[in-house]
Amino acid sequence: MMAARLSRRDCLLAALAAGVVPAARSAPDAAAREVMEKNFFASKISSLRTEATMLLVTPQGQTRERRLTTQQKLQDNGIDSKLVMRFDAPADIRGVGFLQIEHGEADDDQWIYLPALKKSRRLVANNKKDSFMGSDFSYGDFSRPKVDGYLHRLLRSEVCDGADCHVVESLPASEAIRTEHGYGRKLTWVRKDSLLEARIDYDDAGGRPLKTQMATGHQLLEAQTRRWFAMRREIVNHQTGHKTVLTFGSAQAGMSMSEEVFTPRTIERG
Numbered sequence: 001m002m003a004a005r006l007s008r009r010d011c012l013l014a015a016l017a018a019g020v021v022p023a024a025r026s027a028p029d030a031a032a033r034e035v036m037e038k039n040f041f042a043s044k045i046s047s048l049r050t051e052a053t054m055l056l057v058t059p060q061g062q063t064r065e066r067r068l069t070t071q072q073k074l075q076d077n078g079i080d081s082k083l084v085m086r087f088d089a090p091a092d093i094r095g096v097g098f099l100q101i102e103h104g105e106a107d108d109d110q111w112i113y114l115p116a117l118k119k120s121r122r123l124v125a126n127n128k129k130d131s132f133m134g135s136d137f138s139y140g141d142f143s144r145p146k147v148d149g150y151l152h153r154l155l156r157s158e159v160c161d162g163a164d165c166h167v168v169e170s171l172p173a174s175e176a177i178r179t180e181h182g183y184g185r186k187l188t189w190v191r192k193d194s195l196l197e198a199r200i201d202y203d204d205a206g207g208r209p210l211k212t213q214m215a216t217g218h219q220l221l222e223a224q225t226r227r228w229f230a231m232r233r234e235i236v237n238h239q240t241g242h243k244t245v246l247t248f249g250s251a252q253a254g255m256s257m258s259e260e261v262f263t264p265r266t267i268e269r270g
Contacts, residue, residue, distance in 0.1 A: 032152035042195040048072040059241030082262040097267030113267040120264040129182030136244040165189040221253040
């Protein structure tokens with residue numbers, strides 16, 4: 001008789017206490033996965049060269065500006081990209097280089113070149129959650145997250161930055177991904193027109209709000225393949241109050257790039 005009088009709330013609390021998560025809350029959503037797969041490909045431009053400024057802003061409003069160039073090329077499989085980034089100013093970081101080669105079925109390869117050491121250093125999985133050059137971007141933020149590395153759930157539709165968006169919750173599919181990237185949960189606002197993200201909220205591995213990234217100034221750079229690029233990205237760390245603004249002054253797509261550009265030797269040569 002007592003069991004018959006248990007409320008739905010009591011049953012839910014009992015299930016949580018027993019470590020049981022209701023299937024409706026935990027099951028991945030096929031529609032959400034499709035949205036995130038389209039989002040993954042939305043910025044996979046065949047080749048891209050950019051010039052950008054990176055502004056670091058302290059909680060007190062002090063700023064430091066950096067100038068950098070990037071070259072990016074899609075690999076033959078049409079999925080993975082290669083990226084080279086080089087800092088041109090100020091003088092104390094001039095010549096610093098970063099190389100990333102994505103691998104769909106394995107961990108991405110990443111190298112950092114520091115002129116003072118006169119050699120490039122290969123980064124390991126544990127470096128993915130580290131700050132990139134003192135910014136609020138992590139090393140892992142510069143690679144598109146593998147879709148099946150997370151379990152996705154479509155929460156709702158919502159307007160963000162004036163655009164109608166899908167709001168998708170993504171939870172790490174394994175403890176290794178949670179540990180390597182340092183994120184326990186992500187919410188992504190995916191624009192329905194371009195399928196590029198307009199906003200991403202990140203929780204840390206403990207479930208506390210960590211960062212918010214806003215992507216604006218979306219431009220269609222490859223009309224035939226419907227590939228887009230965000231000309232401005234602003235990321236705020238809610239736990240430190242620090243902010244990074246990455247603004248692209250130019251973005252040129254479709255040029256020829258040699259494979260030799262994307263090697264550790266190249267970033268060491270400058």
